[in-house]
Structures are given as C-alpha cells and as structure tokens.
Amino acid sequence: MDADTVTARNSKIGTYMTKPKVLISDKMDPQAAQIFAERGCDVDVITGKTPEELKAIIGQYDGLAIRSSTRVTADILEAATNLKVIGRAGIGVDNVDIPEASAKGIVVMNTPFGNSITTAEHAIALMFALARQLPEADASTQAGKWEKNRFMGVELTSKTLGLIGAGNIGSIVADRALGLRMKVVAFDPFLSPERALELGIEKVDLDELLARADFITLHTPLTDQTRNILSKENIAKTKKGVRIINCARGGLVDEAALKEALDSGHVAGAALDVFVTEPAKESPLFGTPNFVSTPHLGASTSEAQVNVALQVAEQMSDFLLTGGVTNALNMPSLSAEEAPKLKPYMALAEKLGSLVGQLTTGSLARISVHTEGAATELNAKPIVAAVLAGFLRVQSDSVNMVNAPFLAKERGMEVREVKTEREGDYHTLIRVSVKTEAGERSVAGTLFSNSEPRLVELFGIKVEAELAGHMMYIVNEDAPGFIGRIGTLLGESAINIGTFNLGRREAGGEAVLLLSVDSPVPASVLEQARALPGVKRAMALTF
Numbered sequence: 445m446d447a448d449t450v451t452a453r454n455s456k457i458g459t460y461m462t463k464p465k466v467l468i469s470d471k472m473d474p475q476a477a478q479i480f481a482e483r484g485c486d487v488d489v490i491t492g493k494t495p496e497e498l499k500a501i502i503g504q505y506d507g508l509a510i511r512s513s514t515r516v517t518a519d520i521l522e523a524a525t526n527l528k529v530i531g532r533a534g535i536g537v538d539n540v541d542i543p544e545a546s547a548k549g550i551v552v553m554n555t556p557f558g559n560s561i562t563t564a565e566h567a568i569a570l571m572f573a574l575a576r577q578l579p580e581a582d583a584s585t586q587a588g589k590w591e592k593n594r595f596m597g598v599e600l601t602s603k604t605l606g607l608i609g610a611g612n613i614g615s616i617v618a619d620r621a622l623g624l625r626m627k628v629v630a631f632d633p634f635l636s637p638e639r640a641l642e643l644g645i646e647k648v649d650l651d652e653l654l655a656r657a658d659f660i661t662l663h664t665p666l667t668d669q670t671r672n673i674l675s676k677e678n679i680a681k682t683k684k685g686v687r688i689i690n691c692a693r694g695g696l697v698d699e700a701a702l703k704e705a706l707d708s709g710h711v712a713g714a715a716l717d718v719f720v721t722e723p724a725k726e727s728p729l730f731g732t733p734n735f736v737s738t739p740h741l742g743a744s745t746s747e748a749q750v751n752v753a754l755q756v757a758e759q760m761s762d763f764l765l766t767g768g769v770t771n772a773l774n775m776p777s778l779s780a781e782e783a784p785k786l787k788p789y790m791a792l793a794e795k796l797g798s799l800v801g802q803l804t805t806g807s808l809a810r811i812s813v814h815t816e817g818a819a820t821e822l823n824a825k826p827i828v829a830a831v832l833a834g835f836l837r838v839q840s841d842s843v844n845m846v847n848a849p850f851l852a853k854e855r856g857m858e859v860r861e862v863k864t865e866r867e868g869d870y871h872t873l874i875r876v877s878v879k880t881e882a883g884e885r886s887v888a889g890t891l892f893s894n895s896e897p898r899l900v901e902l903f904g905i906k907v908e909a910e911l912a913g914h915m916m917y918i919v920n921e922d923a924p925g926f927i928g929r930i931g932t933l934l935g936e937s938a939i940n941i942g943t944f945n946l947g948r949r950e951a952g953g954e955a956v957l958l959l960s961v962d963s964p965v966p967a968s969v970l971e972q973a974r975a976l977p978g979v980k981r982a983m984a985l986t987f
C-alpha cells in the first residue's frame with residue numbers, strides 16, 4: 445500500500461490519473477462550480493434528483509457537495525463506491541449519515557461559520573416580527589383594513605432573551621441582543637463561565653431560563669439531549685406571554701404543544717424557520733394567530749450563500765487535490781500547508797502500523813504512538829490515524845484514516861498518543877508500541893532525507909529496512925551458516941531477494957532477518973524456513 449493511500453478510500457488523493465469528479469446536487473451559488481473547475485476538478489451540477497436517480501449516478505463521483513435537500517443515506521452511500529468526501533455548504537449535517545460515511549472511510553465536512561451571521565440576523569428579524577406582529581400587520585394593512593388599534597407591540601429594550609445554545613450563532617444573537625439593550629441569559633452545558641463573561645451574558649440552568657425569559661431563541665443542533673427541549677412540560681414552565689423563536693432545527697420544539705400554548709395565550713408568539721418535517725407544506729400551526737413562519741430561510745442571504753459555496757468548494761478541492769482536511773466532522777484537520785509535510789510521516793506511520801498489525805497475534809489491549817524529535821512538532825492526530833489505518837487494514841482492505849479511529853474504538857482498543865521532546869539517535873522518530881496479553885513490544889521508524897520511511901528498530905533489535913512490497917520476516921538464533929541456508933532455500937524456490945536486513949540482540953542471541961523479495965512467499969516455503977535449525981518464527985509480510 446503506498447503513502448498517498450492513507451488520506452482517502454484506497455485511492456490516491458492528489459495523484460489522480462484523471463481529474464477528480466465532483467457532483468453538486470443541491471442549489472448552490474455558481475461560484476462553487478467555478479472554484480472546483482479552476483482548482484482542477486471535473487464538476488457536474490445536477491440538482492433535484494430523486495434518491496433513486498442519485499443512487500444511479502453517485503458511483504462516478506469522488507466528491508459530493510450538498511446543502512440541505514440531498515439526503516445522503518446509507519443506501520446512497522452503498523452505491524457511492526468512489527466517494528471520498530461529502531461537503532455540506534452550511535452547518536447542519538443531519539441530512540448525512542455520518543456513522544455510515546465514516547464506516548466507509550468518507551470524509552464529511554461542513555462550513556461552520558459561513559452562514560452564522562445571516563442566521564443570527566434571521567433570529568433577530570423574527571424576534572422583531574413577533575414583538576411588533578409585523579406579518580399580520582402587513583397582511584391586514586395590505587387588505588385595506590388599517591387596524592391601528594389591533595396591533596399593540598412590545599419593546600425589546602430591557603427584556604430578557606433566553607438563549608438555548610450559545611455557540612457560533614447563539615453568541616452572535618447575544619451580541620446583537622445586547623446592542624438592543626436586552627438582558628441575555630443562556631443555557632448551554634458547554635458554555636464556560638469565562639466565555640459567558642466575555643459575551644456579557646449570564647449562564648443559567650434551563651429551568652431558570654424558562655422562568656425568566658421574555659423571548660426564547662434556540663441555537664443548538666438536534667441531538668438526543670435537545671430533541672423536544674421545549675416540550676409541553678418545559679413550555680408550561682415558561683413565563684406567561686413568552687415569545688419563542690427557532691432558527692436552528694425542527695424537533696427542538698414540540699410543535700403540538702406549541703400550538704396548544706399559542707391557542708391558550710400562554711405563549712404570546714412563536715416564529716419557526718425550521719420544522720420537524722421539511723418541507724413543511726402543512727402544519728396545525730399554520731394560521732394560528734401570533735405564529736410566524738419562514739421556509740428554512742435562516743441561511744438564505746446572498747452573502748452567506750456565496751460564503752458557504754466558496755468555502756465548501758475550496759475545502760473539498762483541497763482535500764481531493766492535496767489531502768488537506770478542513771472542518772471535517774469525522775477526521776482530524778490537516779491544512780493544505782501541513783499535508784505535504786505530514787505525508788512522509790503518515791506513510792511511515794502507516795507502514796509501522798501495518799508491520800505491528802501483521803506481527804501481532806492475540807488480542808490487543810493498547811496501541812501507543814510515540815513521536816520523538818522533529819516529529820513532535822507535527823499534528824499528531826493524522827499520524828495516529830495513519831498508524832491505526834495501517835494496523836487495522838491488515839484485517840480489512842476498506843480501512844483508511846477516516847474510519848480507522850472509529851473501528852479502533854468499536855473494537856475497544858485503547859489508543860495513546862505520546863510526545864517525547866528530546867532527540868534520541870534519530871532527528872525524528874515514530875515508535876508504535878502494542879500491548880497484548882504477551883506483553884508490550886514496539887517498532888520504530890525514521891525518515892531518511894526527510895522523506896524516505898525506514899524501520900530502525902524491531903522489538904528492541906536495531907535494524908534498518910525499507911518496508912515495501914513483499915517481505916519475509918524471520919526470528920532465529922544467531923549462528924554461523926544460517927544466512928546461507930535461507931539464501932539457498934529461497935534460491936531453490938525461485939524467489940529473488942531484493943534486500944537483506946539483519947539485526948541481533950547480541951552475538952549468538954536472538955536475531956531478526958527482514959528480506960525484501962520480488963514475489964510473494966508461498967506457505968510451503970515458510971514451512972521449510974520454519975524447519976531450518978534455529979528458526980523460531982518465519983512469516984511473510986506485505987506492504
């Protein structure tokens with residue numbers, strides 16, 4: 445397996461025979477297609493396909509750029525045999541089956557900041573719409589009614605805004621609300637007191653927020669913890685006359701309970717940009733007084749759409765053409781500048797992982813990846829992912845850097861990352877240690893000329909070997925005549941030896957022999973090698 449393979453699905457990122465092919469399957473600013481083409485990808489823009497139609501064509505593509513309409517299900521992924529990256533021009537990736545994409549080794553990336561301001565502004569717009577009943581006042585005025593006395597609004601100044609979720613968008617909403625002289629309280633278990641202070645908001649628990657807020661706005665993803673966070677029970681805990689805004693995800697608010705609370709007057713107004721079922725063509729909420737809705741328009745400004753389209757096209761092109769990883773949800777980030785520097789290290793890491801994978805028998809309790817010298821200055825995450833990919837690929841061809849960490853976790857492997865600042869015998873070193881019931885053993889490698897991976901230590905014995913192609917690994921007692929006997933055996937079996945690397949603990953002690961050979965070593969030859977005097981172990985290895 446060669447070095448480039450570690451960054452994507454057994455395919456050579458950045459070394460395509462033909463240009464990588466990208467499909468844009470949702471409506472996206474045309475600048476995305478332009479960027480893909482300028483950066484060297486073949487791009488098709490085909491929107492509005494049914495799942496069956498998408499399934500029929502997805503197999504040709506290396507990259508898929510989407511917004512929220514395309515649903516990337518397990519079924520679609522099954523047919524996406526060449527797909528290496530899915531790019532979401534936007535934030536929410538609930539239309540992508542990420543566990544399945546990860547299992548298939550497909551990188552999923554989003555553009556987490558491109559539409560945050562726009563969405564925050566939409567939440568503020570909806571807050572004003574509720575405070576002053578703008579949609580109803582507009583409809584009534586345009587119907588010629590001039591109902592000046594019907595539309596009595598409320599001021600925002602001095603009111604309390606309750607933020608559920610104070611991440612990218614929530615914090616921008618907070619900033620704008622503070623500018624409107626509102627008081628902002630926030631419920632977000634992951635909000636640190638320091639960040640709350642920096643934002644000028646008060647961190648509270650959910651019940652306190654429900655009890656105090658005049659307006660509540662939601663800015664969390666939809667998860668098992670946030671689904672129905674505004675449930676019937678929680679809506680009942682809100683202040684009478686509260687107004688609720690949801691520009692995050694349908695499902696955060698119980699729509700039936702909201703309808704009841706609007707009808708009873710407990711909730712004075714509600715504005716939803718997002719619905720449990722989208723497109724929301726019908727809803728019991730439609731037509732309810734003081735209810736305002738928009739069709740998932742949070743991100744729909746020309747500025748945001750240009751931002752996310754450019755960003756997704758740049759990120760995906762970087763990945764497909766250079767191996768750079770930005771904003772991936774299932775893989776460590778790797779900048780386009782870092783990628784070439786890390787490439788030889790990842791090749792080395794993968795080879796070491798593969799070596800220990802092939803040599804380890806029995807169940808593995810822990811795998812540790814140590815970096816020493818120059819290697820410590822690098823981002824260790826991709827190096828660890830490459831070790832795991834090499835290790836696990838021994839068991840399954842479909843393992844790569846994306847799915848390897850997930851598989852390792854699934855298999856209960858403890859993975860450790862250790863940096864040793866001091867330089868040893870080599871200016872840079874990666875050591876991979878595995879702990880099994882038989883004990884802990886390690887292999888180590890360095891880069892010659894900063895780019896050529898070399899094994900320099902094998903289970904405590906110094907060696908110097910290139911790990912490539914077909915190899916034979918022998919552990920024997922160091923004794924005169926042994927090398928001649930192995931040479932004769934391979935010669936008689938018509939196996940040509942390329943390189944010969946020998947190491948031993950001490951004269952007459954345990955020795956290891958690593959041979960690179962021009963053809964696979966058949967089982968019968970390994971049997972004969974094992975029968976030679978002094979041989980403790982003989983194995984074929986492949987890299």
Ligand SMILES: NC(=O)c1ccc[n+]([C@@H]2O[C@H](COP(=O)([O-])OP(=O)(O)OC[C@H]3O[C@@H](n4cnc5c(N)ncnc54)[C@H](O)[C@@H]3O)[C@@H](O)[C@H]2O)c1
Nearest residue numbers: 536609610611612613632634663664665669691692742743
């Ligand atoms: N309407 C739209 O068009 C539109 C546009 C952009 C984003 N969104 C959605 O807005 C939401 C927020 O986006 P963001 O960029 O701010 O995301 P973010 O990840 O920056 O922030 C989400 C926040 O929610 C918090 N959170 C997570 N679980 C929580 C819980 N159980 N209770 C309270 N807080 C919790 C997190 O700690 C985080 O601070 C996402 O769901 C995104 O998909 C919608």
Ligand SMILES: O=C(O)CC[C@@H](O)C(=O)O
Nearest residue numbers: 511512534535536559743
């Ligand atoms: O693409 C859109 O219009 C919606 C985007 C939004 O829901 C997001 O999560 O980024």
